[in-house]
Amino acid sequence: xxxxxxxxxxxxxxxxxxxxxLGLITSFIYLCLVLLAAQRxxxxxxxGAASARQIENASLPPVTILKPLHGMEPDLGRNLESFFRQxxxxxxxxxxxxxxxxxxxxxxxxxxxxxxxxxxxxxLSGPPTWANAKVFSQQKMVAFATARYIVMSxxxxxxxxxxxxxxxxxxxxxxxxxVTCPYRGVxxxxxxxxxxxxxxxxxxxxxxxxxxxxxxxRFALGPVTATRREVLEQMGGFPAxxxxxxxxxxxxxxxxxSGYKVIFSHYVIEHVLTPRPFWRTLADQLRWMKSTRYSRxxxxxxxxLTYAVxxxxxxxxxxxxxxxxxxxxLCLGVGWLNRMVQSLVVGWGIVRDRRALSLCWLxxxxxLLGFFLWLASFSGRGFVWRGERYSFRKGGKIIAADRP
Numbered sequence: 001x002x003x004x005x006x007x008x009x010x011x012x013x014x015x016x017x018x019x020x021x022l023g024l025i026t027s028f029i030y031l032c033l034v035l036l037a038a039q040r041x042x043x044x045x046x047x048g049a050a051s052a053r054q055i056e057n058a059s060l061p062p063v064t065i066l067k068p069l070h071g072m073e074p075d076l077g078r079n080l081e082s083f084f085r086q087x088x089x090x091x092x093x094x095x096x097x098x099x100x101x102x103x104x105x106x107x108x109x110x111x112x113x114x115x116x117x118x119x120x121x122x123x124l125s126g127p128p129t130w131a132n133a134k135v136f137s138q139q140k141m142v143a144f145a146t147a148r149y150i151v152m153s154x155x156x157x158x159x160x161x162x163x164x165x166x167x168x169x170x171x172x173x174x175x176x177x178x179v180t181c182p183y184r185g186v187x188x189x190x191x192x193x194x195x196x197x198x199x200x201x202x203x204x205x206x207x208x209x210x211x212x213x214x215x216x217x218r219f220a221l222g223p224v225t226a227t228r229r230e231v232l233e234q235m236g237g238f239p240a241x242x243x244x245x246x247x248x249x250x251x252x253x254x255x256x257x258s259g260y261k262v263i264f265s266h267y268v269i270e271h272v273l274t275p276r277p278f279w280r281t282l283a284d285q286l287r288w289m290k291s292t293r294y295s296r297x298x299x300x301x302x303x304x305l306t307y308a309v310x311x312x313x314x315x316x317x318x319x320x321x322x323x324x325x326x327x328x329x330l331c332l333g334v335g336w337l338n339r340m341v342q343s344l345v346v347g348w349g350i351v352r353d354r355r356a357l358s359l360c361w362l363x364x365x366x367x368l369l370g371f372f373l374w375l376a377s378f379s380g381r382g383f384v385w386r387g388e389r390y391s392f393r394k395g396g397k398i399i400a401a402d403r404p
Contacts, residue, residue: 024308030210030306037213057089064091064145065153066141069105095122096124132243132398134247142237148230149171149228167226170265177258182351184197185197199366216256241254245392286376290380291392294395312338
């Protein structure tokens with residue numbers, strides 16, 4: 001194309017068009033990596049699933065589940081009940097809350113009455129004295145754990161009855177120190193919740209499988225992680241991650257740095273979203289983006305080149321301005337198709353999210369929203385979490401502004 005006839009502003013348009021082409025190329029390269037990583041993950045997942053099925057119940061070790069709670073959630077009863085219904089020979093559940101007035105305790109007590117055969121107890125942690133209140137609660141709970149094998153899980157997680165067998169089986173290999181699970185998002189009502197859930201199923205999983213392929217798993221995901229007591233103690237225990245927002249990420253890193261392998265499990269769980277206003281959804285996603293910015297600054301900057309739709313949209317606008325509408329439509333179409341393929345291959349092909357199949361045409365909007373959240377993540381340190389104000393510090397550490 002000949003841009004010599006363009007006015008002075010034409011050079012700016014040419015630079016913007018070059019940026020759009022660059023972004024479309026880098027996002028295509030990223031998509032190719034995702035496709036390769038997805039094939040690799042599926043091969044490993046088949047082997048892992050087959051290995052877990054071959055283990056007889058009699059050889060499975062006792063397990064302690066740590067379940068920190070904070071307030072009521074619409075699906076809390078269903079989520080917690082899925083852990084009581086584990087088809088595992090020997091396990092216990094320890095629930096942690098700050099005080100006896102927490103409304104989540106009513107749900108816990110009802111389940112304990114309905115499942116008397118499951119060993120369980122409640123631990124009152126009291127007001128947190130660590131920056132990360134969840135980790136503070138986990139430290140109080142683990143003191144009452146009777147098993148060598150420890151499974152940690154958030155309150156907004158729903159699992160199948162075979163979770164424990166699948167996440168504990170790899171840990172019988174002494175070289176493996178931690179198992180962490182992929183998850184598919186389960187939305188509440190509304191478009192924003194659907195986009196957030198698609199992001200969990202597609203965007204999060206894509207990033208993890210690519211990282212696993214390129215450098216191996218060196219971190220963990222929070223919804224479900226499993227380890228052994230001695231591994232936890234060797235990496236410094238919960239006090240070692242008490243000051244971090246992404247305690248799960250740091251836990252995995254420290255266990256990997258201690259010489260153990262971290263495994264991205266074949267077992268997919270459900271991350272259940274709660275109904276909330278659109279601004280809350282944006283605030284929560286922005287908080288996670290900021291966390292990544294401080295935990296992995298170089299990687300977070302590079303993430304900007306993995307988005308496709310923003311660069312396709314940029315090319316569309318620039319091409320309209322320079323009188324090349326056909327090229328603009330091509331740019332936008334390439335970016336949109338890129339993300340649809342990613343939704344199908346990862347969201348449906350790996351985590352079996354039916355919404356990623358039926359709403360693959362909608363996932364590009366999540367890509368566009370994610371890009372603007374990524375831009376916004378470079379502004380400010382403050383955030384609100386569980387009703388309390390915090391601020392980020394270097395390395396992903398946090399300080400609670402409302403506590404001494």
